[in-house]
Amino acid sequence: MSVDVNAGSPGEAGVTEPPPPVAGSEPAGGHAGPARLSALVDTAVQAIATGTAERGGPAPAREPCALAEQVRDTMGEALPELGTGAEEALSCLTRMLAAGSVDPSDPACAAHLHCPPLAVAVAADLVSATLNPSLDSWDQAPAATTVETEVVAALAELAGYRPERAAGVLTGGGTESNLMGLGLARDAALRERAGVGPAYEGVSGPSCRMRVFCSAAAHFSVQRNAALLGLGEASVTAVPVDDRHRMDTAALCRALRRCEDAPAVIVATAGTTDLGAIDPLPEVAELANEHGAWLHTDAAYGGGALLSEGLAPLLDGIALSDSIALDLHKLGWQPIAAGVFLAGEGYAMEPLARRVAYLNPTDDELAGYDGLLGRSLRTTRRADAFKIAVTMRALGRRGLGELVDRCHALARYIATQIASHPALELAADPALTTVVFRYRAFGNSDRVNAALRRRLLRRGRAVVGRTELSGEVWLKLTLLHPGAARSDADALLNEIVIAGTEEDG
Numbered sequence: 433m434s435v436d437v438n439a440g441s442p443g444e445a446g447v448t449e450p451p452p453p454v455a456g457s458e459p460a461g462g463h464a465g466p467a468r469l470s471a472l473v474d475t476a477v478q479a480i481a482t483g484t485a486e487r488g489g490p491a492p493a494r495e496p497c498a499l500a501e502q503v504r505d506t507m508g509e510a511l512p513e514l515g516t517g518a519e520e521a522l523s524c525l526t527r528m529l530a531a532g533s534v535d536p537s538d539p540a541c542a543a544h545l546h547c548p549p550l551a552v553a554v555a556a557d558l559v560s561a562t563l564n565p566s567l568d569s570w571d572q573a574p575a576a577t578t579v580e581t582e583v584v585a586a587l588a589e590l591a592g593y594r595p596e597r598a599a600g601v602l603t604g605g606g607t608e609s610n611l612m613g614l615g616l617a618r619d620a621a622l623r624e625r626a627g628v629g630p631a632y633e634g635v636s637g638p639s640c641r642m643r644v645f646c647s648a649a650a651h652f653s654v655q656r657n658a659a660l661l662g663l664g665e666a667s668v669t670a671v672p673v674d675d676r677h678r679m680d681t682a683a684l685c686r687a688l689r690r691c692e693d694a695p696a697v698i699v700a701t702a703g704t705t706d707l708g709a710i711d712p713l714p715e716v717a718e719l720a721n722e723h724g725a726w727l728h729t730d731a732a733y734g735g736g737a738l739l740s741e742g743l744a745p746l747l748d749g750i751a752l753s754d755s756i757a758l759d760l761h762k763l764g765w766q767p768i769a770a771g772v773f774l775a776g777e778g779y780a781m782e783p784l785a786r787r788v789a790y791l792n793p794t795d796d797e798l799a800g801y802d803g804l805l806g807r808s809l810r811t812t813r814r815a816d817a818f819k820i821a822v823t824m825r826a827l828g829r830r831g832l833g834e835l836v837d838r839c840h841a842l843a844r845y846i847a848t849q850i851a852s853h854p855a856l857e858l859a860a861d862p863a864l865t866t867v868v869f870r871y872r873a874f875g876n877s878d879r880v881n882a883a884l885r886r887r888l889l890r891r892g893r894a895v896v897g898r899t900e901l902s903g904e905v906w907l908k909l910t911l912l913h914p915g916a917a918r919s920d921a922d923a924l925l926n927e928i929v930i931a932g933t934e935e936d937g
């Protein structure tokens with residue numbers, strides 16, 4: 433049924449009473465909002481269930497073109513002249529999206545650092561969306577400002593920083609946190625060159641010929657961020673890795689010595705995207721200290737290990753970093769986005785501070801109406817810390833640590849199954865929760881492994897990752913489903929072997 437959303441005549445507006453509200457335009461908050469929202473949430477949840485049942489597995493069993501056509505058919509005109517009303521639009525498009533999604537809550541969806549979000553975190557995210565706090569000024573986020581500050585302090589402490597000295601901010605993810613790390617390292621170098629103290633004042637303009645060092649297995653965002661900051665991709669030296677895919681510190685030392693004429697930033701990785709390798713943080717920190725280099729640790733993936741009593745020691749030394757990237761939308765079971773940037777010394781973030789008449793006038797700030805504008809690259813910013821606060825309170829460190837341990841244990845189990853399987857070859861023992869392996873093909877291994885992965889996707893049977901090691905195609909399982917059982921893992925490996933046999937045939 434179509435609803436005429438244009439009820440009322442524009443000509444009458446302002447002369448008499450305003451026309452009745454446009455259908456579907458009721459706000460989610462306020463006094464009447466929750467009842468309305470509750471009905472719509474029921475509609476959405478039912479449509480998720482229907483679409484999930486229609487999909488029937490971890491992925492839509494469709495070729496990309498067929499899926500795109502189905503989505504276009506369902507959507508029809510994306511901006512119709514007349515709306516269909518909230519219930520219909522929500523139900524129709526939610527069902528379509530659920531049917532056409534890969535579902536990280538299915539144990540056979542194990543390709544990427546793309547976690548199944550916890551129901552409690554999703555419910556909390558709905559709260560943030562409803563109340564819509566924006567962290568750029570206190571008067572848009574009175575309580576949420578303190579929630580974020582407390583969450584950042586707790587995570588800083590978890591990383592081993594002194595919370596009273598540290599500062600941080602919620603970000604869109606590891607890419608943005610790594611950008612902040614590089615940017616603040618660049619600013620610290622400029623500040624040092626200008627001979628100003630910790631208070632950042634009056635340093636602007638000159639470009640900085642900075643050198644960036646990361647391991648050859650570091651995330652690609654290091655290079656792209658260097659380009660974005662005007663340092664150029666060529667400023668990044670990819671330091672070779674050792675046999676455990678960790679930064680080779682002897683090679684780092686040689687590389688640093690070759691470039692002593694320019695300020696340096698070292699990006700260590702605590703949990704590489706594919707193999708979960710953790711660079712030797714204490715040794716890297718020692719070299720950073722020796723060479724006066726800023727140390728940023730990209731723990732976007734591996735930072736979750738801090739939650740686990742058993743695995744946290746793998747990250748010993750992380751607190752020696754000047755800054756850290758953590759991502760709770762990876763090993764933290766948060767809906768996207770839940771990135772966190774931390775700086776061990778809060779003053780390092782001062783270059784981001786701005787005085788803006790409409791957001792943080794000095795007299796407001798002196799009176800205590802102080803927002804978080806000066807922490808972020810963004811202005812308007814969601815209260816992503818709220819879902820993290822709710823999750824941390826609900827599960828505690830121990831509960832979250834147990835989820836990490838379960839994923840790690842499953843990765844180790846799968847690795848042993850692969851190692852003893854005649855049709856499969858294991859690349860390396862899992863460091864965290866990823867397992868890299870391949871099907872032992874009689875034919876062209878790269879072609880068979882690439883094709884078997886697409887076959888599983890096309891049939892909607894499994895979502896398996898793919899990467900390259902030494903230029904060869906390997907498969908990857910990223911185990912982030914804490915509820916997945918060994919039998920799920922066995923079934924997934926079985927699917928992979930069947931698809932490999934079919935492709936190799």
Ligand SMILES: Cc1ncc(COP(=O)(O)O)c(C=O)c1O
Binds near residue numbers: 705
């Ligand atoms: C080690 C590492 N750093 C950074 C990132 C980027 O994180 P995001 O995708 O949240 O921007 C990733 C993503 O997988 C990663 O694995």
